[in-house]
Each structure stands twice: as structure tokens, then as C-alpha cells.
Amino acid sequence: MTGIVDHEIPRQAVFVERRNQPIHQCITESLQIYFANLNGHSPAGLYELVLSEVERPLFEAVLAHTGGNLSKAAQILGLNRNTLRARLKKYSLI
Numbered sequence: 001m002t003g004i005v006d007h008e009i010p011r012q013a014v015f016v017e018r019r020n021q022p023i024h025q026c027i028t029e030s031l032q033i034y035f036a037n038l039n040g041h042s043p044a045g046l047y048e049l050v051l052s053e054v055e056r057p058l059f060e061a062v063l064a065h066t067g068g069n070l071s072k073a074a075q076i077l078g079l080n081r082n083t084l085r086a087r088l089k090k091y092s093l094i
Contacts, residue, residue, distance in 0.1 A: 056091045058077075059073075059087065059091065059093055060093065062077055070088075070094075
């Protein structure tokens with residue numbers, strides 16, 4: 001994704017050890033590291049960055065759980081099937 005900051009922060013710079021932690025804590029720690037590594041640059045598009053980093057693996061896990069059944073996946077996620085299809089296309093998952 002482009003436009004996140006004036007120059008890209010290496011993705012490995014935001015990885016933290018995440019065993020046995022709630023998801024929200026992992027995200028909080030990753031964001032703290034992200035902000036610490038900005039080195040004076042202004043972030044932009046952070047919401048979309050975080051959403052894409054969480055949404056894609058969520059969809060992958062649910063699709064694996066349902067054997068690729070979009071109707072079941074949509075039900076589990078609480079999404080309309082057409083909405084799910086649109087988001088899956090966004091990430092090239094279908």
C-alpha cells in the first residue's frame with residue numbers, strides 16, 4: 001500500500017511477539033511500534049492499513065473453516081454475502 005507515510009516503514013519493524021495475547025493487545029503494541037518508527041514522518045491512511053492487515057487473514061481463516069462456502073462464511077462474519085464477495089475481491093481471495 002502506498003501513501004502510508006512519506007516513506008515506507010519496513011513491515012518487519014512493526015512485528016512483535018504475539019503468543020497468548022488478545023488481538024486488541026497485539027494491534028495496540030504494533031501501532032505503538034509503528035508510531036515509534038515514523039522518525040518524524042506523518043502517517044496517512046492508517047485506518048485502511050490496519051483494516052487490510054486484520055481483514056485479509058480474518059477472511060482467509062473463515063474461508064478455510066467453511067471450506068470456501070461463502071454463505072457460511074458470510075453468516076459467521078455477520079456480513080451480507082454480496083458484501084463479503086466484494087471484500088474478498090478487494091484482497092484477490094476470489
